[in-house]
Amino acid sequence: MGQVKSVGMRNTHHRQAGVPDTLVEMRLETDAAVTRRYAELTTDFNPIHLDEEFARATSFGNPIIHGTLGLNLLVSAIERTFGDALADCRIDVRFIRPVPVGATVVCGGTLSDREQRAYQVFVRTEDGECAVEGTCTVDLT
Amino acid sequence: MTVACVKSGDVWTFDDFSPGALLGETSIVIDAERVAAWRDIYGEDGGEGGAGDATGRVPRGLLVAGMMEAYLTAVQPRPPGNVHASQKLRFGRATGRPGDRLDARISCLDKIRRKGRGWVTFLVVLSNAGHEVLSGEIRTVWAR
Numbered sequence: 001m002g003q004v005k006s007v008g009m010r011n012t013h014h015r016q017a018g019v020p021d022t023l024v025e026m027r028l029e030t031d032a033a034v035t036r037r038y039a040e041l042t043t044d045f046n047p048i049h050l051d052e053e054f055a056r057a058t059s060f061g062n063p064i065i066h067g068t069l070g071l072n073l074l075v076s077a078i079e080r081t082f083g084d085a086l087a088d089c090r091i092d093v094r095f096i097r098p099v100p101v102g103a104t105v106v107c108g109g110t111l112s113d114r115e116q117r118a119y120q121v122f123v124r125t126e127d128g129e130c131a132v133e134g135t136c137t138v139d140l141t
Numbered sequence: 142m143t144v145a146c147v148k149s150g151d152v153w154t155f156d157d158f159s160p161g162a163l164l165g166e167t168s169i170v171i172d173a174e175r176v177a178a179w180r181d182i183y184g185e186d187g188g189e190g191g192a193g194d195a196t197g198r199v200p201r202g203l204l205v206a207g208m209m210e211a212y213l214t215a216v217q218p219r220p221p222g223n224v225h226a227s228q229k230l231r232f233g234r235a236t237g238r239p240g241d242r243l244d245a246r247i248s249c250l251d252k253i254r255r256k257g258r259g260w261v262t263f264l265v266v267l268s269n270a271g272h273e274v275l276s277g278e279i280r281t282v283w284a285r
């Protein structure tokens with residue numbers, strides 16, 4: 001069901017240095033089945049995510065994915081970037097814009113402070129609309 | 142002194158929340174069904190450090206999903222139109238493995254009215270055998 005793809009290759013040299021310049025980018029194609037499964041996982045059956053007729057009557061116009069569905073793709077990207085070296089992780093994000101069900105979301109991040117091991121992170125749609133943005137700081141073993 | 146939150150009507154309203162008050166405690170079991178749901182959504186391996194890897198640790202995102210379930214269980218029913226505005230996550234060094242039961246503690250961290258909107262922040266702490274695995278701050282615009 002899930003169509004998760006890593007779209008950025010891990011940079012081995014930077015990985016050895018411990019703090020790569022970018023996070024592995026990941027991509028997820030969403031659809032009604034993915035959204036339904038995420039609703040079951042979280043018990044969040046808000047009709048704005050699942051009911052087309054309900055959503056049409058709202059300002060969104062169409063069902064939207066759960067905010068943490070995209071955020072968790074980012075969490076997975078952080079895990080894939082650092083692997084077993086990831087000891088502690090702090091994420092602080094804002095949900096900027098809803099993502100319609102059916103969109104493909106892409107997530108990643110760029111190193112903003114090497115000493116602090118801090119990244120600017122994002123989740124956006126494939127056509128470039130930013131859905132989530134914020135920061136991530138990691139501690140490595 | 143224990144601060145309490147009390148739902149006064151059919152749904153939780155802004156006025157019902159008291160910063161510092163405990164809203165509920167529950168548990169989340171990392172059972173096979175939960176792991177299977179994660180894999181259906183995010184793929185077979187669930188990410189490095191994921192459900193399918195050699196360490197046996199579940200993906201951290203599965204903890205986030207558990208955090209949301211705990212919050213939704215403790216604070217319901219909610220008024221329609223709430224907005225999940227922002228999210229803080231702090232993952233500890235401890236984690237969860239398939240079969241573990243995580244303890245969840247849900248409280249109101251803060252609330253404020255600004256520009257005619259009521260902002261409520263909830264704190265969810267997930268622990269595994271007494272070790273904190275995730276602390277999440279869910280910041281919402283409360284609709285009523």
